[in-house]
Amino acid sequence: MDLKHTDAAPTDAEREAVDSLLGPPPSGWEGGTTRSDEDLRWARGGASAAKDRRDQLLPALHAVNDRIGWISEGALGYLCRRLTVAPAEAYGVATFYAMFSLRPRPPKVLHVCTDLACAARGSAALCADLTRDFAPAGTATEGATWQESPCLGLCERAPAALLIQAGEQPRSARPADPARPAFEDRGPGGGAHGYGRGREGEQRAAGAPHRTAVIAPATPAALTHAIRSPEHTPPQPPPETAVPQTGSPGLVLLKRIGTTDPASLDAYRASGGYTALRRAFALGPAGVIREVLDAGLVGRGGAAFPTGRKWEATAGQPDTPHYLVCNADESEPGTFKDRVLMEGDPYALVEAMTVAGYATGARQGFVYLRGEYPRAYERLSHALETARTRGLLGPDILGQGYAFDIEIRRGAGAYICGEETAIFNSIEGQRGEPRSKPPFPVEKGLFGKPTAVNNVETLVNVLPVLEHGAAAYAATGTGTSTGTKLFCVSGQVAAPGVYELPFGASLRELLELAGPPQDLRAVLLGGAAGGFVRPDELDIPLTFEGTRAAGTTLGSGVVLVLDGSVELPRILLRIAEFFRDESCGQCVPCRIGTVRQEEALHRIKDRTGAAAADDIALMREVGQAMRDASICGLGQTAWNAVESAIDRLGVYK
Amino acid sequence: MTAVPLRLPRRLIEFTLDGQETRVPEGSTILEACRAAGKDIPTLCQGDTLTPKNACRVCVVEVAGARTLAPACSRRAEAGMTVLTGSERARHSRKVVLELLASATDLSTTPRADEWIKEYEAKPARFGAGAARVNEEPKVDNDLYVRDYDKCIQCYKCVDACGEQWQNTFAIAVAGRGFDARISTEHDVPLTDSACVYCGNCIEVCPTGALSFKSEFDMRAAGTWDERAQTETTTVCAYCGVGCNITLHVQENEIVKVTSPHDSPVTHGNLCIKGRFGFQHVQNRV
Numbered sequence: 031m032d033l034k035h036t037d038a039a040p041t042d043a044e045r046e047a048v049d050s051l052l053g054p055p056p057s058g059w060e061g062g063t064t065r066s067d068e069d070l071r072w073a074r075g076g077a078s079a080a081k082d083r084r085d086q087l088l089p090a091l092h093a094v095n096d097r098i099g100w101i102s103e104g105a106l107g108y109l110c111r112r113l114t115v116a117p118a119e120a121y122g123v124a125t126f127y128a129m130f131s132l133r134p135r136p137p138k139v140l141h142v143c144t145d146l147a148c149a150a151r152g153s154a155a156l157c158a159d160l161t162r163d164f165a166p167a168g169t170a171t172e173g174a175t176w177q178e179s180p181c182l183g184l185c186e187r188a189p190a191a192l193l194i195q196a197g198e199q200p201r202s203a204r205p206a207d208p209a210r211p212a213f214e215d216r217g218p219g220g221g222a223h224g225y226g227r228g229r230e231g232e233q234r235a236a237g238a239p240h241r242t243a244v245i246a247p248a249t250p251a252a253l254t255h256a257i258r259s260p261e262h263t264p265p266q267p268p269p270e271t272a273v274p275q276t277g278s279p280g281l282v283l284l285k286r287i288g289t290t291d292p293a294s295l296d297a298y299r300a301s302g303g304y305t306a307l308r309r310a311f312a313l314g315p316a317g318v319i320r321e322v323l324d325a326g327l328v329g330r331g332g333a334a335f336p337t338g339r340k341w342e343a344t345a346g347q348p349d350t351p352h353y354l355v356c357n358a359d360e361s362e363p364g365t366f367k368d369r370v371l372m373e374g375d376p377y378a379l380v381e382a383m384t385v386a387g388y389a390t391g392a393r394q395g396f397v398y399l400r401g402e403y404p405r406a407y408e409r410l411s412h413a414l415e416t417a418r419t420r421g422l423l424g425p426d427i428l429g430q431g432y433a434f435d436i437e438i439r440r441g442a443g444a445y446i447c448g449e450e451t452a453i454f455n456s457i458e459g460q461r462g463e464p465r466s467k468p469p470f471p472v473e474k475g476l477f478g479k480p481t482a483v484n485n486v487e488t489l490v491n492v493l494p495v496l497e498h499g500a501a502a503y504a505a506t507g508t509g510t511s512t513g514t515k516l517f518c519v520s521g522q523v524a525a526p527g528v529y530e531l532p533f534g535a536s537l538r539e540l541l542e543l544a545g546p547p548q549d550l551r552a553v554l555l556g557g558a559a560g561g562f563v564r565p566d567e568l569d570i571p572l573t574f575e576g577t578r579a580a581g582t583t584l585g586s587g588v589v590l591v592l593d594g595s596v597e598l599p600r601i602l603l604r605i606a607e608f609f610r611d612e613s614c615g616q617c618v619p620c621r622i623g624t625v626r627q628e629e630a631l632h633r634i635k636d637r638t639g640a641a642a643a644d645d646i647a648l649m650r651e652v653g654q655a656m657r658d659a660s661i662c663g664l665g666q667t668a669w670n671a672v673e674s675a676i677d678r679l680g681v682y683k
Numbered sequence: 684m685t686a687v688p689l690r691l692p693r694r695l696i697e698f699t700l701d702g703q704e705t706r707v708p709e710g711s712t713i714l715e716a717c718r719a720a721g722k723d724i725p726t727l728c729q730g731d732t733l734t735p736k737n738a739c740r741v742c743v744v745e746v747a748g749a750r751t752l753a754p755a756c757s758r759r760a761e762a763g764m765t766v767l768t769g770s771e772r773a774r775h776s777r778k779v780v781l782e783l784l785a786s787a788t789d790l791s792t793t794p795r796a797d798e799w800i801k802e803y804e805a806k807p808a809r810f811g812a813g814a815a816r817v818n819e820e821p822k823v824d825n826d827l828y829v830r831d832y833d834k835c836i837q838c839y840k841c842v843d844a845c846g847e848q849w850q851n852t853f854a855i856a857v858a859g860r861g862f863d864a865r866i867s868t869e870h871d872v873p874l875t876d877s878a879c880v881y882c883g884n885c886i887e888v889c890p891t892g893a894l895s896f897k898s899e900f901d902m903r904a905a906g907t908w909d910e911r912a913q914t915e916t917t918t919v920c921a922y923c924g925v926g927c928n929i930t931l932h933v934q935e936n937e938i939v940k941v942t943s944p945h946d947s948p949v950t951h952g953n954l955c956i957k958g959r960f961g962f963q964h965v966q967n968r969v
Contacts, residue, residue: 034878116853117869615864622783655779
């Protein structure tokens with residue numbers, strides 16, 4: 031590899047942002063400003079070095095974006111020298127993610143969610159008011175700008191917004207800082223939000239701190255206030271406000287949320303934490319897999335693949351090392367359960383991943399966490415750190431001679447990175463495009479090695495399986511859908527939030543808990559990739575087989591409730607727009623098909639009957655080809671919700 | 684005659700292709716099996732010298748029992764598999780993919796595109812006059828070759844040829860996302876400011892004519908490009924001692940472009956700037 035780097039030089043702040051992640055450059059060959067005699071004698075770098083460090087590309091792009099607010103030519107060029115990456119490739123990666131900007135922009139960016147749940151709760155009016163009171167979207171005003179955003183995963187508090195202010199990281203959050211002080215524990219609901227909060231004493235005089243603020247539910251006044259003085263935004267409500275069932279008996283996955291301090295490892299252990307890991311060590315890896323198989327646990331990400339079989343296949347691969355990846359890139363519009371789990375019970379995920387790593391023979395786990403979840407990042411980072419200091423992660427867990435550690439990788443605004451193979455590319459520092467399968471991840475996954483990928487909810491289910499045994503776990507739910515399921519209820523209900531029910535409960539029972547609207551129009555089940563259900567279909571049993579039989583899907587557990595006030599054609603348009611925006615662009619059916627579907631929906635948004643028939647037929651043909659010929663699930667499911675709205679709700683009749 | 688290195692013998696596997704029992708060497712793709720059986724399946728992003736990216740999806744076939752269609756170019760044949768190449772589902776997807784491609788990009792210089800559009804009865808115009816198109820102006824920023832991304836179908840072949848599969852120069856990559864994704868240099872700088880070494884191997888693999896010699900681009904603009912009037916002569920490049928094969932494309936006694944035989948065991952179709960573009964001295968007539 032013969033790389034040609036650009037001449038653009040980084041600013042001191044950009045250089046410092048990168049060096050705070052990667053350490054100072056070891057030589058002039060890697061972007062150091064001076065060349066020593068030794069540098070002139072020895073050439074370092076080359077293909078092997080690039081291969082070794084390419085996976086630091088995404089964290090390094092984050093480091094610059096967090097500090098400066100955008101990524102300049104000089105900063106990208108410096109990154110390329112440090113990581114031996116070709117500038118064109120790094121540019122291709124940086125432009126893939128929505129949260130990065132390659133053009134100058136103000137340090138403060140407000141992301142206003144206009145996705146399904148927020149749209150149903152008035153985000154359009156919010157954007158109009160923001161345009162009137164502050165500035166039009168995308169315009170730099172008072173050192174800030176705002177933009178419309180896909181789902182922020184704050185649907186229970188819709189409409190929602192996320193403010194990100196670029197600036198210096200507080201010293202405590204710098205990975206390069208060896209003496210990292212402990213997390214400032216404010217307990218649950220203490221309002222610790224934003225990495226920069228409460229650290230003013232440590233911030234340098236040089237510039238404003240990096241800070242995030244969540245404004246939800248958002249009012250026009252709260253948004254303009256947040257843009258002007260982010261340091262004075264009120265704290266977020268604690269995670270348990272998203273769990274209306276808090277404290278009720280019968281909760282399995284949510285039992286600790288709101289009752290156990292998420293920042294305290296002792297509280298976690300006092301509430302039964304780490305008994306699953308002890309049992310796992312007693313059973314041995316094969317025993318754990320047998321237990322998970324017997325429990326009938328299947329993946330909660332939508333595909334419902336048996337978790338035990340995935341683990342067994344990974345564990346049995348002769349190639350090493352094995353990896354474990356936790357898919358925490360929860361970006362399906364209307365989904366927020368994984369966020370609530372990570373914010374409200376982070377140690378559960380750490381313990382579950384340790385069990386999964388042990389069972390599959392992995393020594394390294396990655397949590398691929400969506401970039402829009404600052405509080406989950408903070409809580410999980412803290413949990414990892416304390417687990418590490420207490421010997422629950424690291425070279426010798428619980429004195430059992432098993433070495434395992436977990437690293438968090440932040441996504442940067444790309445729905446497609448929730449696809450299991452796109453996660454690998456993203457972590458490896460490539461564009462987050464899905465790979466063709468076969469080969470499947472269990473055979474060739476992260477870094478080309480056998481990898482087990484599970485989402486947060488699936489992993490957390492492993493704890494009750496081991497704590498109470500496979501038989502006890504399988505006693506809940508139905509024969510083929512065992513255990514409990516989390517549902518993200520949003521839209522026009524009295525009490526939106528995450529609900530936990532045993533599989534087999536009906537949609538009606540779930541809605542009764544959340545307080546359905548008087549004039550229920552439709553329920554979107556399974557999210558943008560799912561399907562609509564009519565008010566007369568509420569007896570659908572919420573199981574994988576039951577929803578399949580009813581011609582719909584549980585998907586990721588989205589239950590978006592719409593009443594008569596919602597204009598369905600607009601919601602469909604938003605779904606189409608979402609898929610067009612989020613298509614990675616790799617394969618033709620999805621890249622162009624999503625555009626053609628959105629165009630057709632635009633044409634018929636005010637039409638019905640015969641006037642819409644041609645375009646509906648066109649969409650059906652394109653939708654069929656997308657379902658059949660797209661590389662990954664995004665293109666294959668992009669037409670589902672719209673099709674169900676046409677066929678089941680008769681939207682354009 | 685070119686020397687073809689012999690590979691280790693491979694086991695044969697047996698599977699059903701359109702109802703016929705077929706035997707192919709283990710590791711063969713479905714497309715290779717189809718071609719061996721004399722079946723013609725349209726392909727765009729597949730190339731004989733590159734690992735297929737299977738991004739264009741025009742070669743999809745139906746594998747019995749599979750939820751989705753499979754790209755013939757990269758799915759390997761497995762023992763006992765049942766493959767249908769001309770099923771209604773497969774033909775429908777191919778038709779729609781061709782329609783989508785032709786409605787968004789200019790396929791006028793894509794070999795066989797017209798023929799396939801007729802065969803599959805694709806009607807690109809049915810998406811309406813307002814259908815979004817790539818709409819790029821040709822990038823003419825050097826004297827050797829032109830990038831006309833209005834014709835680009837994003838098959839990734841040029842990126843792979845420029846990058847780790849052949850040239851290891853990494854001057855171009857895919858940037859952006861979705862419909863706005865484009866093949867691009869870093870920060871979209873002109874080629875002359877990029878890492879490009881003008882080997883032209885990207886032109887060699889481009890299946891649509893989005894990348895072309897400046898000579899071809901100018902002659903097409905002037906209406907003088909006439910492929911039928913061209914002769915092709917394969918000879919040995921005289922610039923250095925490697926001895927690469929080059930094929931001179933000559934029209935009216937002028938060299939109009941240079942390619943390289945893909946079956947050459949030395950170059951596999953790749954050349955350097957001199958072999959590819961250094962032909963003007965041949966036709967300097969004083």
